[in-house]
């Protein structure tokens with residue numbers, strides 16, 4: 045049977061039919077469960093139903109998929125039974141299983157899991173007999189009913205303010221029996237709970253809870269397949285660009301129990317610190333508990349290491365005596381298991397050469413590994429771990445550079461609290477520093493309110509008792525997340541770190557009242573809408589709003605950037621129109637300006653009047669008069685920019701937007717304009733009306749402006765060259781590159797170039813001095829790409845304006861695409877927003893053609909990109925493969941682009957696959973079909 049025909053892969057007793065390389069087919073969890081067996085780790089036996097079967101389910105439905113897998117699942121179950129010495133569904137010697145999802149990419153908590161499957165009223169008796177532990181058995185049974193009914197039978201609270209129906213029963217029982225903590229429940233209590241739960245299921249769903257273990261199993265398998273398309277999973281995939289057609293695998297594994305008493309436990313651990321990247325094994329565990337208790341944040345767990353436990357106690361202001369007595373670490377409570385865990389985590393990190401996130405269960409003193417995967421981590425941790433692992437000899441330089449996701453660098457550049465403002469802030473509580481960053485916003489208690497806040501451009505903090513995957517959209521929308529319960533491995537913490545969002549968890553002093561929408565901290569009561577601020581790096585919670593300031597970058601960040609620059613063959617420039625932006629970009633390592641949009645300079649207060657005067661002038665003489673006013677201002681602005689970029693090339697684009705973008709549309713301003721020009725308001729209005737265009741983006745703009753009003757290009761050229769010569773005297777080296785926008789024909793380019801060169805000659809003569817400069821063009825009209833060989837006869841460089849090129853290639857208006865793009869993305873008509881991620885197959889072809897044709901005419905043609913795509917990693921890789929000299933992006937994306945450029949070069953070298961040196965060919969990589 046080939047791998048594709050095989051629907052089920054087994055593992056257990058240090059043997060496996062799969063391995064870590066088979067993530068596509070077995071999902072990350074399944075592939076790693078196999079791998080852990082192969083490297084000799086203690087893993088409960090089980091099997092994985094392939095992702096292909098999820099695809100089959102999605103296309104052909106339940107009957108077809110069950111028909112296909114039934115026999116292999118039965119055979120695989122025999123293998124579990126054999127290794128466990130028990131039998132699934134047997135009344136006397138039962139074997140229980142877990143059923144878990146697991147796709148190719150980790151999607152923490154987004155899909156479903158069912159534990160303790162195989163229990164019914166008869167099996168319960170057998171299990172009690174077998175274990176002699178009725179409390180544990182009844183507890184497991186009630187947990188199973190609760191999970192199964194929610195996941196498979198769709199039993200959920202009716203509204204967001206309502207409590208979970210099962211939790212309500214538990215609360216009621218507590219009240220009746222005088223029980224305060226869950227740990228005080230007896231076997232009899234749990235037994236009663238089972239019966240109440242079953243009644244509730246019947247009442248809610250109008251069906252009996254299924255008693256046949258095989259029926260339970262098929263129900264669970266289908267529910268896991270279904271969970272691939274649940275709303276939160278779909279949303280998570282959109283957010284992380286995970287294709288919808290990958291599907292999930294289903295992992296069925298013999299249950300091991302962390303809730304069999306005081307010598308049993310369950311935990312989650314990280315081989316390094318996922319917030320800071322510190323090389324410190326850490327994690328949390330709960331004695332006498334099942335796995336979901338740790339992640340759900342229902343009980344605040346204890347730390348695994350003594351060091352971690354002491355740090356935790358100091359943050360929580362707990363004395364060493366209390367800590368040791370009430371919250372001891374695993375290192376103290378189960379030293380030999382702890383040692384075993386240490387050895388395993390070291391072995392896993394060495395094996396995978398990456399930080400691992402592991403799940404384990406201890407059943408009556410025996411350690412079992414349930415999962416390992418490459419851990420999600422913050423941007424800061426990602427950088428530090430890559431550099432540390434390089435220093436430790438685990439990764440070579442190239443692997444270290446490839447290890448960091450360029451987009452995650454964005455987080456490091458995020459603002460932090462301004463110390464001055466922080467000094468005056470009122471500290472009201474302390475939680476765990478679950479995900480770093482600084483966040484300030486208004487309190488909301490529900491995910492949909494957070495979304496609403498974001499829609500209204502309000503900064504909000506999502507405050508929850510605990511978060512569940514249902515809250516994902518709200519977490520994305522919020523500036524930060526605060527939870528009352530849960531530890532560092534709670535859902536909120538893990539997901540927030542994954543998305544680089546500030547999160548404080550386990551603010552134990554917080555009393556949250558969803559009904560009244562308040563959060564109390566001692567006597568202080570905060571309402572929905574009140575401002576709070578969170579420091580995710582310290583866990584501190586402040587009342588009120590705190591100002592933020594720019595982040596300070598670490599030495600590891602600098603080291604990474606230096607390493608990256610060794611490999612990148614493309615330079616990274618920035619799009620900047622002010623000296624301030626230019627300085628910021630230079631600090632981030634920009635090697636020049638790839639686009640200075642001169643029109644942005646004209647919007648400022650003192651310039652807009654002269655600009656308007658120029659636009660509204662009746663004739664050339666009037667325009668020249670106004671341009672004469674603009675010249676010194678433009679020259680001064682450019683001097684500032686050249687100074688900031690001393691010694692580096694600066695590409696200055698001549699005026700591009702349609703002129704009516706500058707004219708006053710409000711009566712007040714029109715009156716002011718009329719006065720200034722000494723004409724009537726009506727004349728101003730008539731002139732404005734005459735400038736109306738039906739398709740301004742395709743209208744009188746770009747080089748069409750400079751060619752019809754050459755005096756504008758003349759003034760701008762003069763300003764550029766005079767600024768450069770003026771600075772030369774002061775020892776500042778300006779390297780101007782004059783760029784013509786929106787060229788579509790050679791003649792357009794030639795006409796502009798002539799204006800530039802003639803003006804330059806005049807300026808040089810007048811000044812008695814000269815300066816080196818070049819003249820090139822944007823390639824942003826499809827025709828320009830197709831006749832690039834001709835245009836290169838005149839243009840000395842090309843800069844791809846992929847914003848306009850995308851607009852004109854697709855025929856999607858940049859300004860109106862918001863009306864249909866969301867629908868296109870949601871319905872898979874487009875895989876990505878082409879204004880963000882370069883469409884390699886369409887727009888990319890034009891780029892490739894233009895680059896090839898341009899170079900054929902002018903072998904030393906300099907080629908770059910200055911559209912938004914110049915800061916987007918997959919587009920940058922494409923630019924590298926096309927052979928561009930540089931990419932240009934906004935200042936804050938410069939580090940991202942530097943890293944992405946290095947990765948592109950390393951990947952190309954590694955592949956050394958010449959075929960890649962063109963447009964990507966595999967269907968999966970296609971941005972659009």
Ligand code: PEP
Nearest residue numbers: 824845846847848910911
């Ligand atoms: C472009 O079109 O890609 C470009 C950089 O120019 P603008 O965004 O100013 O139109």
Ligand code: MG
Nearest residue numbers: 824845847848
């Ligand atoms: Mg453009």
